[in-house]
Amino acid sequence: MVKTILQSLTALLVISFTLHAAELEAEKLDRIYSPQTAQTFHNIACDILEPEYVSVRDAKEAIVLIKAAHKLDETMNNMLPQLLDAVEIDSETDHSDFVKKLLYRYVTASSDSELAMRGISYLLNQAPTRERREQILDAFNSDIGSTNEQFSSRLSTFLGSLIAETGDFKRASRQFKLAYEKDPYNVVAFEKLSEIDPESVNVVNMGPYLRRKIVLDPYSLELTLDFADYAFKYGLFKIARDTYQYAADLFVYDNPDQKIPQRVYMPWVISAYNVQHGEAKCIKIINRIRQQGDFNIYVEYISIMSEPLSRSERMDKLSGLAETGEQMLETNNPMITEQQLAFFYFFLDRNTQKGIEMAKRAYARNADSVDVRALYAYSLFESGDMESAKQIVEEIKTYNQIAAYTGAMINLEENNESEAVKLLRSCIEMQPGELISHKAKEVMRENESTYVPAYDAFTLRQNLEKAFGDSLIPKFYRPEDVITTKLSLNGVEFSYGSKLGLYVIITNNGNQPIVVNDNAFFKGNILVKAKVAGDIEGAKPIEIRKKITPVSPIRPGGTLAVPMPIKTAAPTLDRILERFPQANLVITFQAYFDSYENESGELASKIVPATTTAKRLGVVLTEDLLEKRIQSLEEGYAGQKINTLRLLGGLVAERKAAKNYGVVYKRNALPDSVLKQAFDISLADMNWQVKFLMLNVLRNASDLLDTKEKFSNALDDDHWPVRLLSLYALTNIPQSSDFQKVIDWMYQADEQELVRKMALIAGAVPEAAEEEY
Structure with a gap:
């Protein structure tokens, strides 16, 4: 009896150990590591997803194969683009968990954030509520935000926008501030911050923001003038002068057959006039304006004031300038107006009677102009009609310098010195460098008062120099001289089976960083066209596209190497290389940057294209x-x-x-x-x-x-x-109809989930499999 029980127990133990060993073996077989096999599955997925039209079934198959590749080699971090292509097609299924898994694997300190944000967008679109979207962004920022600050900055911007939708502007403001601190070229974050929390944006932090926008797009005249105007308004006249010069050079580059407009050259000249000991540079600028055939009475006045003349010589020249102006006006020369002569006579040449005459004529011609109305009010003041002058300036003195100055003079006449000084200070603060501001400062001194700017120019300059150093003053270079590109290969000649490594190399030859993003001059769109010739004829050009947002700017003298993955981004080219082993091939690559169609309908590039050629030697089969x-x-x-x-x-x-x-x-x-x-x-x-x-x-x-x-x-x-x-x-x-039984059985019996999923995609019917077997 005992012996029988022992024999039974022994048999049970043997069966138990056998089953456990089988389970361990099955687990071992499930946990296979094979990079080569993983790459093969990935390649098949790339082939599936390459056609212009991909069915939902094809996309589902590709997702299973990508999951298989990940299971075989979790270190692979190049599959996210194909996964996102596939899951966007298979839109009825939520693949968030797997997208999240590959996204965590993809993001590193050097990862391009463009692809990562595409993955984040997918996850947010799948989230059912705004609260869940906030949680996703917050979790990614906490887990991997410190790994890649540019990616983290974009996450914070996203999160801030979501929070702002709830009206919690204080919490949203914190996110936008974080985003801007992590990536100072994230202008979206700064602009959203200024919308919901205007008090956090001030003169001090506005300067670096405006200067960085020139770094983003050094060929935008509008952005250049924004920073130049900022420097001019806050008394940074040397910076303003040199930035307006940059604007002038940029305008001439873009419009070689046009004159530098007054919008550029007038503040340029006035800035130069305000620079201490800058007379020689000022005269040089004025001569450049004269060479284009322009006459501007204010520019000519500044020229006279900048020349080393005696008092009598200067008075004679000013009288001659006034005479020239009136002669030009009599002949209807469009380069002079009654308004300009009125200002000249009132505030520069000190000829009040002629100023009154010209102000009246200007008002009769254009009473709708705010500046003309202000000049007319000043003429009324000089004529003794205080009440009429008051009525005009009352509505416009808060934003018009001439009106503010006129109001101040009226108050001085009425012995209201404190209000006069207040208006004089307001006049200057509107534009401290303007000619009328010099007149206002002079009146303040006469009344024993001194203008102290609200923001110290020296402190503002220090703040800018801390942020930009020697590159604070932008210097103009043609785009083709600043950004040079080339295509680099592992070798110009390679044999069958060798890896063809293709890189786009972007070099910064300028004196300031090159930022690549959607708000920059170069938005990061790279198109490489590959033409295959040699033993294979008639192949259509193959396109390799990539959108990049590098983790950091390209520093002056630095380079950015962008890998162009042929195997995954151009499966057609990879197939040609793989499937025609005996062919001798010549492949010409041409790279375009932010490509567009020009007026002739031809493909063009914002940056000079780069070209290279490779030769593939065929196998000699013996x-x-x-x-x-x-x-x-x-x-x-x-x-x-x-x-x-x-x-x-x-x-x-x-x-x-x-x-x-x-x-x-x-x-x-x-x-x-x-x-x-x-x-x-x-x-x-x-x-x-x-x-x-x-x-x-x-x-x-x-x-x-x-x-x-x-x-x-x-x-x-x-x-x-x-x-x-x-x-x-x-x-x-x-297959024949009998194949249905095969896929039904594979779905029912296979231990590996991915195999069962592939069977289900193929049409397995779970209930049929259970009934059949």
């Missing part, structure tokens, strides 16, 4: 080579076997192309006997990865050999990647 390759399948190392299978895959594809379309170049045919021998050896190999790769070769040989049986036999292989590839291949080969 009996000796084939014999050695077959021998390597029997006796070689794993790496040798993999290289042989890659070559055989190419030869099979080449043979298929010759059969279906014909090839014009001389090639040696791959004998059926060699192909069969290779298949037999590989499919019997103890290394499952060799078997897997041979099955992948078989996918392209379905019309040359009977492959169904070989794939069907592999459906019960111990290694799930072999089963998954075989099932995928079988579902893409025409």
Whole structure:
């Protein structure tokens, strides 16, 4: 009895240990590490997603294959673009968990944030509520935000915008401030901050913001003038002078046949006039304006005041200038107006009677102009009509310098000195460098008062110098001189099977950083066109597109190397290289940057395009080579076997192309006997990865050999990647109605979830599988 019980217990223990060992073995087989197999699955997914139209079923298959690649090699971080392409097509299924997993793997300190933000957008679109979207952004920022500050800055901007929708502007403001601190070129964050929290944006932080916008787009006249105007308004006259010069050079570059407009040259000249000991530079600028044939009475006045003249010589020149102005006015010369002469006589030449006359004439001609009305009010003041002058200036003195000055003079006449000084100070603060401001300061001194600016120019300059150093003053360079590009290859000549590494190299030859983003001059759109010639003729140009947002600006003298992944971004080119092994090819690459269609309808580039050429040497197929390759399948190392299978895959594809379309170049045919021998050896190999790769070769040989049986036999292989590839291949080969039973059974019986998912995509009916088996 006891003996029987012991025997039973022993049997149970044996069964238990056997089952446990089987479970461990199954777990071991499930946790396979194979970068080569992972890359093959990824390549197949790229092929699936390449066509212009991809069905939902195709997208689902690609997602399963990408998941398989990730399971086999979790270190792969180049699959996110294809995953996002696929999940956007399979829009009815929520793939957030897997997208999140690859996104965490993708983001590093050097990762381009453009792709990462595309992944974030997908996750936010899948989130059912605004609260959930906030949680997603907050979690990513907490987990990996410190890894990549530009990415973190964009997350904070997103989060701030979401919070602002709730009306919690205080919390939203914190996010926008964080975003701007992490990436000072994030102008969106700064602008949103100024919208919801205007008090946090002030004169001190506005200067660096405006200067950075020139870094973003150094060829925007509007942005250049914004910063120049800021410097002019707050008394940074040397910075203003040199920035207006940059604006003038930029205008001439963009408009070589046009004159520098008054909007640019007038504040340029006045800034130069305000620079201490800057007379020589001021005269040089004025001469440049004169050379373009312009006459401006204010510019000529500044010229006279800047020249080293005696008092009598200066008075004579001013009288001559007034006479010239009146003569030009009498001949209806468009370069002089009554308004200009009125200002000149009132505030520069001190001829009140003529000023009154010109102000009246200007008012009769254009009473709607605010400046003309202010000048007319001043003429009324000088004529003794205080009440009429008051009525005019009352409405406009808060924003018009002449009106504020006139109001001050009226108050002085009425012995209201405190109000007069207040208005004089207001007049100056509007534009401290303007000619009338000099007059206002003079009146303040006469009344024993001194103008003290609200913001100290020296402190503002220090703040800017701290942020920009020697590059504070922008210097104009033509775009083609600042940004140079080239295409770089691993080598100009390569053999079959060698990796063709293609890089776009962008070099900064300027004196300030180059920022690449949607708000910058270069928005990061790269298009590389590849033309294949040589033994293959008539191939359409192949496009490789990439949108980049580098993690940091390209520093002066620095370079940015952008890899262009041919295998994933241009599967067509990769297939040509793989599937025509005996062809000698010449590939010409041309890169375009922010490409557009010009007036002639031709493709053009914002930055000078880059070009390079590579030569691929074809395989010389001989009996000796084939014999050695077959021998390597029997006796070689794993790496040798993999290289042989890659070559055989190419030869099979080449043979298929010759059969279906014909090839014009001389090639040696791959004998059926060699192909069969290779298949037999590989499919019997103890290394499952060799078997897997041979099955992948078989996918392209379905019309040359009977492959169904070989794939069907592999459906019960111990290694799930072999089963998954075989099932995928079988579902893409025409089958009889009996095949439904196969996919139903695979869905029901296979232990690997990815295999079951592939069966389900192929049309497995779960209920049928349960009933059948």
